[in-house]
Amino acid sequence: MPAATRSKKSARKPAAKAASGVARKDTAPKVPAWHVAPDKTRAWKRLTALAKRGRALDLRAAFKKDRTRGTRFSAEALGIHLDYSKNLVDGDIVDALVALAKECGVAKHAKAMFAGEAINITENRAVLHAALRAPKGSVMKVDGENVVPHVHAVLDRMAAFADAVRNGAWRGHTGKKIAAVVNIGIGGSDLGPVMAYEALKDFTRRDIDCRYVSNIDGEDFYEKTRDLDPETTLFVVSSKTFTTIETMTNAQTARAWALAKLKDRAAVARHFVAVSTNAEEVAKFGIDTANMFGFWDWVGGRYSMDSAIGLSTMIAIGPAAFHELLAGFRDMDEHFRTAPAKKNLPYLLALLGLWNRDFLGFETVAVLPYCQYLHRFSAYLQQLEMESNGKRVQLDGSPCRWQTSPVIWGEPGTNGQHAFYQMIHQGTSPVPCDFLAFAKPLHDVGSTETGMHHDILLANLFAQGEALAFGKTAAEVRAEGTPEWLVPHRTFPGNRPSNTLLCEQLSPRMLGRLVALYEHKTFVQGSIWRVNSFDQWGVELGKVLAKRIIPELSGARPAKAAHDSSTSALIARYRAWRGR
Numbered sequence: 001m002p003a004a005t006r007s008k009k010s011a012r013k014p015a016a017k018a019a020s021g022v023a024r025k026d027t028a029p030k031v032p033a034w035h036v037a038p039d040k041t042r043a044w045k046r047l048t049a050l051a052k053r054g055r056a057l058d059l060r061a062a063f064k065k066d067r068t069r070g071t072r073f074s075a076e077a078l079g080i081h082l083d084y085s086k087n088l089v090d091g092d093i094v095d096a097l098v099a100l101a102k103e104c105g106v107a108k109h110a111k112a113m114f115a116g117e118a119i120n121i122t123e124n125r126a127v128l129h130a131a132l133r134a135p136k137g138s139v140m141k142v143d144g145e146n147v148v149p150h151v152h153a154v155l156d157r158m159a160a161f162a163d164a165v166r167n168g169a170w171r172g173h174t175g176k177k178i179a180a181v182v183n184i185g186i187g188g189s190d191l192g193p194v195m196a197y198e199a200l201k202d203f204t205r206r207d208i209d210c211r212y213v214s215n216i217d218g219e220d221f222y223e224k225t226r227d228l229d230p231e232t233t234l235f236v237v238s239s240k241t242f243t244t245i246e247t248m249t250n251a252q253t254a255r256a257w258a259l260a261k262l263k264d265r266a267a268v269a270r271h272f273v274a275v276s277t278n279a280e281e282v283a284k285f286g287i288d289t290a291n292m293f294g295f296w297d298w299v300g301g302r303y304s305m306d307s308a309i310g311l312s313t314m315i316a317i318g319p320a321a322f323h324e325l326l327a328g329f330r331d332m333d334e335h336f337r338t339a340p341a342k343k344n345l346p347y348l349l350a351l352l353g354l355w356n357r358d359f360l361g362f363e364t365v366a367v368l369p370y371c372q373y374l375h376r377f378s379a380y381l382q383q384l385e386m387e388s389n390g391k392r393v394q395l396d397g398s399p400c401r402w403q404t405s406p407v408i409w410g411e412p413g414t415n416g417q418h419a420f421y422q423m424i425h426q427g428t429s430p431v432p433c434d435f436l437a438f439a440k441p442l443h444d445v446g447s448t449e450t451g452m453h454h455d456i457l458l459a460n461l462f463a464q465g466e467a468l469a470f471g472k473t474a475a476e477v478r479a480e481g482t483p484e485w486l487v488p489h490r491t492f493p494g495n496r497p498s499n500t501l502l503c504e505q506l507s508p509r510m511l512g513r514l515v516a517l518y519e520h521k522t523f524v525q526g527s528i529w530r531v532n533s534f535d536q537w538g539v540e541l542g543k544v545l546a547k548r549i550i551p552e553l554s555g556a557r558p559a560k561a562a563h564d565s566s567t568s569a570l571i572a573r574y575r576a577w578r579g580r
């Protein structure tokens with residue numbers, strides 16, 4: 001199978017093209033009998049009964065009663081220590097959650113995923129991002145064909161190219177060394193690479209500046225390129241489909257920007273490479289398909305940062321470190337597949353999240369990394385979880401009778417503490433938090449006189465979890481001599497759930513483990529919620545409507561398309577202010 005195409009053998013037969021262009025079947029695929037609706041299970045009923053106990057659980061009392069709670073409700077694997085003791089759970093609740101995963105057939109579903117079955121049923125596709133990190137020589141099949149050799153063929157080509165850019169063998173059209181790599185992509189073709197570049201900055205060579213243009217807003221392209229020299233700039237156009245309007249518009253703008261100085265169409269070949277599954281469109285754009293790095297339709301956009309979509313990451317950190325990143329993903333795949341649910345980090349995170357969402361009714365989750373390098377991690381997870389599980393119908397098309405994805409959001413600590421933590425501590429809606437930190441910093445800045453930054457950072461993280469869980473009672477506030485009228489303002493209710501993920505040290509391998517941890521967490525939740533975590537029909541409608549409106553904004557006269565009075569007035573106001 002060539003990099004970006006399927007062999008005849010592997011083409012799925014009954015697939016036809018739907019209006020949206022994706023392969024479809026004419027009859028709905030059968031949902032396996034073991035994939036039961038969660039609310040039909042005994043465990044769900046048990047959890048519904050336990051919810052009252054969970055809501056009433058007093059963390060102060062629970063910790064007092066069980067001196068081992070902090071270690072009892074924790075698990076550790078692969079240098080990641082998960083402390084989930086500050087959740088509103090007890091042993092019975094955890095047992096019932098684990099039973100829920102079992103009754104919902106999560107393990108069977110995972111097996112089907114790893115076996116390359118077309119579990120993305122609405123697009124009739126396998127979901128095999130795990131093959132992206134499979135070791136050379138292993139076997140993972142889609143439609144009977146082992147895809148691992150194809151994965152490694154692309155990885156080898158990426159490595160050769162990344163090395164050439166890094167060591168100066170690959171030069172720009174005028175013979176100069178590449179000094180800036182600009183990845184043009186959006187969504188899954190942007191969020192992973194930009195998150196990884198920021199997270200692993202300390203592992204980059206620093207003499208090649210990587211930048212990421214995603215937004216159709218021209219200011220993004222302008223700002224990211226205004227100080228770059230086309231002679232030393234390489235564009236990586238990353239788009240699975242190579243038809244996404246934002247990416248194609250930015251790529252065309254980039255080509256015009258480069259050619260304005262280089263003045264030779266032949267320069268495109270030295271300054272543009274593509275990452276895509278669509279060789280035809282890449283060639284149409286004018287990029288030599290020899291400079292195209294492929295991946296496959298069984299890799300979803302938001303699950304693609306370890307595919308060729310990670311080309312800019314590989315250029316930044318080098319092929320060896322990229323392979324370490326892949327090894328980290330693989331470590332977590334193995335842990336996910338083999339560890340018992342109670343010790344399995346993705347299962348635990350998923351089940352606790354589900355408990356908070358479906359049984360305690362919490363609507364959002366804050367992911368709060370106490371690590372500046374991870375400052376794009378929450379944004380990355382926002383897409384991973386919300387695009388995957390923000391669904392309202394089950395696999396069989398019937399409505400979900402339960403809540404699905406919560407809102408995922410967050411910013412690094414300690415910055416957030418001086419901004420939105422107020423609401424987390426004393427607001428009316430509890431927000432479960434995932435605190436994330438590394439025990440060993442990459443740079444141990446500070447001194448005993450000034451204070452070690454990392455100790456202060458981690459002290460803050462531990463203090464936040466403590467404050468959220470145990471709060472401060474009115475009696476404690478009074479005992480400090482606080483006037484009575486101020487007591488309610490200074491009281492912290494406590495009992496606000498959090499997980500703490502304390503990891504050993506940030507590295508490419510650790511990042512791979514963490515991303516795969518959340519990938520599989522998302523899988524477990526989607527599996528129990530019985531939704532298709534691998535499609536994203538919800539982004540379609542807005543795209544279609546925008547296409548219709550574009551000519552109405554830029555045309556000489558507004559088109560006569562019928563809109564509601566709000567949209568029409570906004571279009572008219574826009575045109576007036578643009579002098580049209």
Ligand code: G6Q
Nearest residue numbers: 187188189239240241244301302
């Ligand atoms: C991810 C989504 C979406 C996608 C972008 C970019 O899972 O499918 O975020 O990655 O819309 O798509 P292209 O890579 O095809 O340009």
